[in-house]
Structure formats: structure tokens, C-alpha cells
Amino acid sequence: MRLLEEKILKEGKILSGDVLKVDCFLNHQMDVAFLNRLGKEIYEHFKSADINKILTVEASGIGLACLTAQFFDCKVLVGKKHKSLNVSPDVYSAKVYSYTHKTENTIIVSKEYLGKDDKVLIVDDFLANGNACLGLIDIVKQAGGEVKGISCAVEKTYQGGYQKLVNLGIDVYSLARIKKMENGQIEFME
Numbered sequence: 001m002r003l004l005e006e007k008i009l010k011e012g013k014i015l016s017g018d019v020l021k022v023d024c025f026l027n028h029q030m031d032v033a034f035l036n037r038l039g040k041e042i043y044e045h046f047k048s049a050d051i052n053k054i055l056t057v058e059a060s061g062i063g064l065a066c067l068t069a070q071f072f073d074c075k076v077l078v079g080k081k082h083k084s085l086n087v088s089p090d091v092y093s094a095k096v097y098s099y100t101h102k103t104e105n106t107i108i109v110s111k112e113y114l115g116k117d118d119k120v121l122i123v124d125d126f127l128a129n130g131n132a133c134l135g136l137i138d139i140v141k142q143a144g145g146e147v148k149g150i151s152c153a154v155e156k157t158y159q160g161g162y163q164k165l166v167n168l169g170i171d172v173y174s175l176a177r178i179k180k181m182e183n184g185q186i187e188f189m190e
């Protein structure tokens with residue numbers, strides 16, 4: 001069994017609304033040594049993809065994105081959640097429906113930090129329906145950059161986001177892939 005899958009079985013809790021809680025090590029409290037091992041696993045998968053920037057969205061993907069970036073020796077760009085409708089002309093923006101908060105956010109990234117020379121790896125904590133990743137892909141495209149891959153810690157494969165992203169021709173590599181989450185039980189993909 002994969003590293004993160006074992007950890008989820010030991011420490012994860014299933015909440016209502018198809019939400020898996022792993023914030024005891026992934027993002028509320030962070031087990032840095034463990035996230036470092038996950039970052040290394042991501043690096044091993046994408047090391048020949050010529051990545052020069054990691055893009056995530058605040059706040060829950062930041063820890064994993066930073067620990068991954070040290071292996072690529074690149075910067076981490078954090079998409080900010082912006083409440084106002086008046087988005088400044090100096091930013092790229094995309095509307096993203098939040099799975100956990102059930103609200104729409106506008107994600108913004110300063111034009112100063114993303115451009116046509118960027119070969120981007122998108123990193124986040126969870127991949128569910130794929131909306132967060134689709135928003136980040138849109139932002140990279142607006143900047144003229146290239147999405148080289150997507151790596152989320154936990155992919156709930158049955159929610160469809162994985163397939164949507166793969167259909168776009170993107171290399172999607174998740175560290176734990178959940179096939180089913182029912183009656184308090186988690187079943188991983190083979």
C-alpha cells in the first residue's frame with residue numbers, strides 16, 4: 001500500500017458530504033517530515049518534465065506545494081481567493097466553485113509572477129470534481145504558460161475530476177486514489 005494511503009487509514013476521518021478529514025497532518029497541523037516524503041514522491045514522478053514553477057491555491061495546498069518545490073528548486077505561486085467582483089487588470093483570475101464551502105470564489109494571481117516561460121506543476125491537497133484545478137489551468141493559459149502536470153495528495157477518483165483533467169491530456173499524479181468512501185470505509189484504486 002502507498003505511503004499516503006496507509007496514513008489515511010490510520011489518521012483520516014470521514015465527515016458527512018463525502019469529505020475526508022486529514023488536516024491532522026496535511027494542512028491544519030502539518031507533519032513536515034511526512035509532507036517532505038510526499039514532495040519527494042511527486043518529484044520522482046515529474047522530475048523530467050522541466051518544471052520551473054509550482055502553482056497552488058490558498059490555503060490548504062500550500063504546505064505540500066512548498067515541500068515539493070524544494071526538490072524542483074523552484075518557486076511556489078499561491079492563487080489568492082478574492083471576494084470582490086472588481087478584479088484588477090494586473091491579475092489573472094478564474095471563478096472556482098469551492099467543494100467544501102459550497103461558494104464561488106474568484107482565484108487571482110498577479111501577472112507579475114506568471115508568464116509564457118512558465119512550465120507549471122499544479123499542486124493541491126484534494127482532487128474531487130476538478131474545479132480548483134480547472135481554474136488554475138485557466139489562469140496558466142491566460143498567462144501563456146504551460147501546465148506540465150497536476151499532483152494532488154488525495155484524489156477521490158469516483159467524483160470525476162481526475163477523468164476530466166486526463167481528458168485534457170494532462171499528466172495527473174495523485175498520492176492516494178480513493179475508489180469508494182462508504183459507511184466509514186475507504187477503498188483505494190488498485
Ligand code: 5GP
Binds near residue numbers: 021060
Ligand atoms: P474540486 O475543486 O476538485 O471539486 O475540490 C478540490 C478542493 O476542494 C480542494 O482544494 C480541497 O480543499 C477541497 N476538497 C475536496 N474534497 C475534499 C475532502 O474530501 N476533504 C477536504 N478536506 N477537502 C476537500
